Every structure is written in C-alpha cells, then in structure tokens.
Amino acid sequence: MSRFRALMVVVAVMCCLLAASAAADRLVLIPTGRTLTTGGIKAEYAANSDLDDAKIYWVNLGVSRIELEGARFQDFGPDDIDVVSAQIAVVPETSFTPSVALGVRDISDETDGRGMPYDGQSFFLAVTKSVPVTGGVPLLFQDVKLHGGVGTGSLSGVFFGVEGKLPMGIHVAAEYDTEDFNYSASYNIVPTIKAKLSSIKGDVYYGAMFSTSF
Numbered sequence: 001m002s003r004f005r006a007l008m009v010v011v012a013v014m015c016c017l018l019a020a021s022a023a024a025d026r027l028v029l030i031p032t033g034r035t036l037t038t039g040g041i042k043a044e045y046a047a048n049s050d051l052d053d054a055k056i057y058w059v060n061l062g063v064s065r066i067e068l069e070g071a072r073f074q075d076f077g078p079d080d081i082d083v084v085s086a087q088i089a090v091v092p093e094t095s096f097t098p099s100v101a102l103g104v105r106d107i108s109d110e111t112d113g114r115g116m117p118y119d120g121q122s123f124f125l126a127v128t129k130s131v132p133v134t135g136g137v138p139l140l141f142q143d144v145k146l147h148g149g150v151g152t153g154s155l156s157g158v159f160f161g162v163e164g165k166l167p168m169g170i171h172v173a174a175e176y177d178t179e180d181f182n183y184s185a186s187y188n189i190v191p192t193i194k195a196k197l198s199s200i201k202g203d204v205y206y207g208a209m210f211s212t213s214f
Contacts, residue, residue: 025060025067025087025101025126027161028182028198029117030175032147033099033128035089036062040213046198046205056117056205062213065089067103073116081110083118087126098129105155117200124151124159141166147175154179 025035036042040062047055057072069085087103105122106112112120126149141164148160154177161175171194173184179201186196186209194209 025103026058026069027147027163027173027175028184029177029200030147030155030159030161030182031087031101031103031105031124031126031149031151032145032161033089033093033101033126033149035065035067035087035101036060037213038062038064040067040211042209042211044196044207044209046196046200046207048203048205050203071118073111073114073118076116077114081114081116083110084108087124093129098127101126101128105151105153119154122151122153122155124155125149151178 025032040060042058042060044058045055047053052075054076055072055074057074059070061068066086066088069083071083071085073081073083083106085103085105085107087101089099089101091097091100093099102125103123105124106118106120109121111118126147128145128147131144131146144162144164146160146162148158149155150158157178159176159178161173163171163173165171169188171186175182182198182200184196184198186194188194192210192212194211196207196209198205198207
C-alpha cells in the first residue's frame with residue numbers, strides 16, 4: 001500500500017471514531033473564506049467512471065489559522081498527480097462582515113496543462129458570509145452561505161458560489177470557478193460521513209466525505 005493510500009485509510013478511521021464535525025475551505029472546487037480549525041480533518045473521495053475510472057482524493061488539515069490540503073488526481077492521464085495547497089484565515093466572520101482567507105492552490109504547479117480539475121498554480125483571496133434567511137424560505141433552504149473571491153492562474157477573475165441545506169438534511173452547493181459551473185449534493189449517513197454527488201467541469205462524480213475535529 002502506498003503512503004498516500006495508507007494516509008487515506010488512517011484519516012478515514014479517525015473520522016469514523018470521532019464525533020465532532022468540521023467545515024473546510026473548498027466548496028466544490030473554489031476556495032472559500034473559511035478554514036478548518038486546529039485539529040480539524042476532512043477527507044474526500046470522488047470517482048468518475050466515465051473518465052476511465054478517474055478519481056480524486058482530498059485530505060485537509062487545520063493547524064492554527066492555516067489549512068493544508070493534499071490532493072491526488074488519479075487516472076486522469078498517464079501519471080497520477082499529487083498536489084499541495086494552503087490557505088490562511090485573515091479575518092473571522094462577524095455579524096456584519098465576511099470571513100476572509102488568502103491562499104495558493106497547487107503550490108508547486110503540478111497540474112499545469114495536465115487537463116485536470118485544478119489547472120496549475122493559483123493565488124487567491126476568498127470571502128464567505130452566512131446569510132440569515134427569514135419568512136417562509138427557511139423551510140426550503142437553510143444555513144445559507146455565500147462565497148466569492150478573485151485569483152490568478154486557473155482562478156483568474158471572479159469566482160463565486162452558494163451553499164445551503166434542503167429539507168431532509170440534503171446539503172447542496174453551486175459555484176462558478178471562472179470557467180465552469182460546478183454543483184454538489186451530499187447527505188449525512190452518520191455525523192462524520194457524507195455520501196456525495198458532484199458535477200465538476202461537466203463530469204459527474206460520486207463518492208464520500210469524512211470530516212471531524214479533535
């Protein structure tokens with residue numbers, strides 16, 4: 001078993017054993033103004049059977065105000081690509097102002113020109129704001145958050161997105177990553193494990209997400 005797969009197994013086991021939850025920075029692909037808190041862990045697996053069994057693995061870890069992300073893009077081409085990204089929380093969210101984060105995706109520019117969901121190194125500034133919803137809308141759409149930002153490289157221009165919770169506890173998200181619209185829907189199987197379906201760059205992915213904190 002490779003080191004990366006061993007790490008994924010360890011993270012998944014930890015997520016199943018611990019009961020707390022954690023919110024991470026990525027919406028579908030775009031970064032947000034949120035970061036994991038210290039000790040926060042998130043692991044995600046996404047598979048696409050229409051792309052010769054292409055798979056994406058993400059592992060995120062919160063350390064103080066910094067969130068580190070490791071990603072593997074597998075079977076997108078002749079070589080599997082491992083990517084490291086990082087972002088730092090600059091301003092926390094308040095009742096009147098959004099949270100703000102700065103970061104860099106694909107620090108070593110591993111995905112440049114490889115035809116992968118990440119397409120090279122990108123620096124970014126991202127913001128997130130929770131939106132109180134009133135009237136009859138909360139019955140249909142709760143825990144609404146708006147995201148936006150600007151970046152360089154494959155995030156060059158303005159990116160934005162929205163997420164919220166539908167009845168029955170289904171969490172949905174939609175975003176524009178400066179090139180494409182991406183979507184996701186997820187449902188908690190147990191408090192730390194979600195089944196997830198996503199549309200990324202026009203391709204459908206299915207998988208699971210584990211999140212916890214300690």
